[in-house]
Amino acid sequence: GRARLVAPKATGSASSDRSSCSGAGEEAGQGREGGDGSERGEVSKDSPESSEPQEAGVPTWKALLRFVTPAFFLVVANSSMSSVDKAFMGRTSTLELAAMGPATAAFDSSSYLLTFLNTATLSLLTNCQGDPEMSRRVRSHAVAIAASGAVLLAIVLWTEAHRFSTRLGATPEMLPFSVSYLRLRALGAPIERGASVATSFCLAERDGTTPLLVTVLGLAVNVVGDAALVNRFGLQGVAIASVFASAVGYAYLIYSLRRRSLWPEPFDVPRGQRDLLPFLRFAGPVLFAVFLKTIVLANMTAAASTLGMASAAAHQIFSTLFLLTAVALGNPFSWAAQAFLPPLLQSERRRGGVGTSSGSGRSQSLETLARLLLSALVSALLGSLAVVVFCRAVGGVATSDPEVLAELAHASLALMPFTILYPVLLTLEGALYGAQRRGAVLALSLAFYVLASGSLRLLRHFGMMTLSTIWVSTGVACGVAVLLTAGLAVKAMQQPKEAQRPVAAA
Numbered sequence: 001g002r003a004r005l006v007a008p009k010a011t012g013s014a015s016s017d018r019s020s021c022s023g024a025g026e027e028a029g030q031g032r033e034g035g036d037g038s039e040r041g042e043v044s045k046d047s048p049e050s051s052e053p054q055e056a057g058v059p060t061w062k063a064l065l066r067f068v069t070p071a072f073f074l075v076v077a078n079s080s081m082s083s084v085d086k087a088f089m090g091r092t093s094t095l096e097l098a099a100m101g102p103a104t105a106a107f108d109s110s111s112y113l114l115t116f117l118n119t120a121t122l123s124l125l126t127n128c129q130g131d132p133e134m135s136r137r138v139r140s141h142a143v144a145i146a147a148s149g150a151v152l153l154a155i156v157l158w159t160e161a162h163r164f165s166t167r168l169g170a171t172p173e174m175l176p177f178s179v180s181y182l183r184l185r186a187l188g189a190p191i192e193r194g195a196s197v198a199t200s201f202c203l204a205e206r207d208g209t210t211p212l213l214v215t216v217l218g219l220a221v222n223v224v225g226d227a228a229l230v231n232r233f234g235l236q237g238v239a240i241a242s243v244f245a246s247a248v249g250y251a252y253l254i255y256s257l258r259r260r261s262l263w264p265e266p267f268d269v270p271r272g273q274r275d276l277l278p279f280l281r282f283a284g285p286v287l288f289a290v291f292l293k294t295i296v297l298a299n300m301t302a303a304a305s306t307l308g309m310a311s312a313a314a315h316q317i318f319s320t321l322f323l324l325t326a327v328a329l330g331n332p333f334s335w336a337a338q339a340f341l342p343p344l345l346q347s348e349r350r351r352g353g354v355g356t357s358s359g360s361g362r363s364q365s366l367e368t369l370a371r372l373l374l375s376a377l378v379s380a381l382l383g384s385l386a387v388v389v390f391c392r393a394v395g396g397v398a399t400s401d402p403e404v405l406a407e408l409a410h411a412s413l414a415l416m417p418f419t420i421l422y423p424v425l426l427t428l429e430g431a432l433y434g435a436q437r438r439g440a441v442l443a444l445s446l447a448f449y450v451l452a453s454g455s456l457r458l459l460r461h462f463g464m465m466t467l468s469t470i471w472v473s474t475g476v477a478c479g480v481a482v483l484l485t486a487g488l489a490v491k492a493m494q495q496p497k498e499a500q501r502p503v504a505a506a
Helices: 038-044 061-090 094-127 132-159 161-167 175-187 189-204 209-233 235-259 273-280 284-304 309-350 364-393 402-434 438-461 467-494
Strands: none
Touching: 061 094, 061 209, 061 235, 061 309, 061 364, 094 132, 094 161, 094 175, 094 189, 094 235, 094 273, 094 284, 094 309, 094 402, 132 161, 132 175, 132 189, 132 273, 161 175, 175 189, 175 235, 189 209, 189 235, 209 235, 284 309, 284 438, 284 467, 309 364, 309 402, 309 467, 364 402, 364 467, 402 438, 402 467, 438 467
């Protein structure tokens, strides 16, 4: 239960804000000799309590597993509420299941843009360990910024629900259901974002168990709520159940944090740019790169919504399975790349060359990247096979409509290219983030967006638009992006920059 997620520490310039923990997000953990040696020890040893200065080394397979496993469950938590809602709705109304597509695309995509706060909070807190007062301030500011951003998000989603749903493909029949669901979920945005950021308080203490318990509790409450409300209130009922489940999970998380003196008391409100800037430094081009990927997924939903009710409903199930496999695996491996690679790159830079891994002619950074890519690829392959088996053998769990079941079975193989390649792409992007190549990630994300969007336009132009071709064409675009990103990532491992700093994954 003691997750290695504390490892993504900031590794940037050591010339600014040395005396401020809020500013330390740019300097701590760069692996300096004489610095906080626990960071090197955590990356190169299995014991998270290691505090002796150590030379960075290739992480073991066990270390990677201990890092990725709890992170996987955290990402699953971000999409679990909508997933449970779709499962219940699919057995009740195909129309309302299809109507969830535009609404969940709007809510999940917009909420995802705020997840950079999680990485910022984690990095700043790990750099303030041993200073309870500064840690309290960072936690206070994180909660305040997340709540403020989520309130603004909720207002925008509420007022623009009709427009967003229409733009994302809601037909006139779907529109009333899409709007009501989106508005109800928007009311819970401050709760969900607050809980998401507060999990970083646990991870900074190497605690992956509490966030997992919060996830399980929220899922249980959501399942009970959906079962109680779906038959009477339909899509509105499952939205209410999701918000209530989030509130219960957040309340339990706050209780656990207060019991361990990790909840900020007294609360410190951010007073100006100095308090906000350490968090906002994690946004910038990274935020735009995330936005481009969410637009790709939203465009797929909009395209599927034009194919008819059965295809639109099946696409919602596919999207859920994609989130629970490709996205849920890709983000943890991206974070792992940001955690383990910077110390190795810094060590190789100081030696004026590359240190080779024992038994291998490759540098330690390349060996670590190879392990991450192999782990991500194997995990994604298993996940994609599980998706196909689910769609063909137990699709009735998600829907009782025979037309939707037929579409699931027919198009399930088309998910495999995108589901396998997307975690690999995010892992490679994590390596570029760790090597301080943010601009490269932004450019590659733009290329992926152009390729994916262009392929959908071509399909529409030539009358080849089907649910299968939507997923296959996006998978091909992702494959091209993987090849381009791999070349830049290998080059970055061979030419490390002086300053390394982790960034939020897309």
